[in-house]
Amino acid sequence: MHKRASYLTTEFRAEQEEDKLYIExxxxxFNSETELFPEFYEEVAPEAITxxxxxxxxxxxxxxxTNLVLGRSGNKTLELRADEVGLWxxxxxxxxxQQAMDxxxxxxxxxxxxxxxxxxxxxxxxxxxxxxxxxxxxxxIDLFEVSPCVFPAYPQTEISARQQDLDAFKxxxxxxxxxxxxxxxxxx
Numbered sequence: 001m002h003k004r005a006s007y008l009t010t011e012f013r014a015e016q017e018e019d020k021l022y023i024e025x026x027x028x029x030f031n032s033e034t035e036l037f038p039e040f041y042e043e044v045a046p047e048a049i050t051x052x053x054x055x056x057x058x059x060x061x062x063x064x065x066t067n068l069v070l071g072r073s074g075n076k077t078l079e080l081r082a083d084e085v086g087l088w089x090x091x092x093x094x095x096x097x098q099q100a101m102d103x104x105x106x107x108x109x110x111x112x113x114x115x116x117x118x119x120x121x122x123x124x125x126x127x128x129x130x131x132x133x134x135x136x137x138x139x140x141i142d143l144f145e146v147s148p149c150v151f152p153a154y155p156q157t158e159i160s161a162r163q164q165d166l167d168a169f170k171x172x173x174x175x176x177x178x179x180x181x182x183x184x185x186x187x188x
Contacts, residue, residue, distance in 0.1 A: 014108030021093040023070070023107050027080075027115050027146040028087035039133030044141070049087055052119075052143035053080055060091045061147045062103045064118065070100055070148075080146070087117075089146055107148055118145035 015022045030046045052058065057074030059066075071077035071091040079090045093104045106112045123140040 014104050021095060021101075021104055022090050023093065023104060023148060024088070024090040025115060025148075026086045027089050027117050030082075030084075030086045032086075033135070039129075041133065041135040042138065043135070044086075044138045046082065046084075048138045048141045049082060049143050050140075052141065053082065053087075056143060058143055059145050060089065061145055062099070063149050064116065064145070064147050068099050068103070070094075070103060078146075087143075087146070103148065106150075112148055112150055114149045114151070116147050116149045117143060118147070119143045 013024055015024060028044050028049065030044055030048075033041050033043045035041050057072055058078060058080060059072050060070040060078045062068040062070055070093065073080055077092045077094070081088055094100045103112070119138075119141040121138060121141055123138075125137040125139055127135045127137070129135065
């Protein structure tokens with residue numbers, strides 16, 4: 001399966017509590033439809049992240065950059081929890097890391113307000129729309145990364161991977177239609 005990232009624009013905040021600095025906000029909003037491509041939609045169901053939250057060491061990156069790790073759930077510098085809205089996260093900023101401090105100040109000033117997440121799909125449900133288009137509901141994902149982002153959208157390589165998923169789906173759908181038509185003609 002391909003790595004995919006989804007996005008949303010949300011209010012991400014920079015906070016200070018005593019001598020610690022944090023960034024926090026929702027990385028995923030449940031049951032919120034996103035149009036990935038024309039007539040191709042996706043949304044995340046609340047149960048999609050349950051297993052990942054229990055077993056994965058999720059990283060918080062800045063702009064999906066693996067060279068700029070802000071925190072990790074494994075060492076408890078990243079706190080993640082699901083509620084009725086979505087996946088909320090809070091990252092404790094390493095004040096000795098200048099890049100992390102730069103990210104904190106960009107969020108604090110309001111220059112960065114979006115976030116994104118990286119995952120592998122495990123279980124998804126498909127709906128064809130009568131008016132055209134397709135929607136996928138992610139029922140289970142392998143979440144490995146959450147990121148505050150300047151432009152909360154698919155990085156080009158991940159767009160390409162998701163486009164390949166869409167193209168493969170369309171080919172499979174066309175083959176199914178051809179097979180059904182052939183069967184009707186043979187038995188009709």
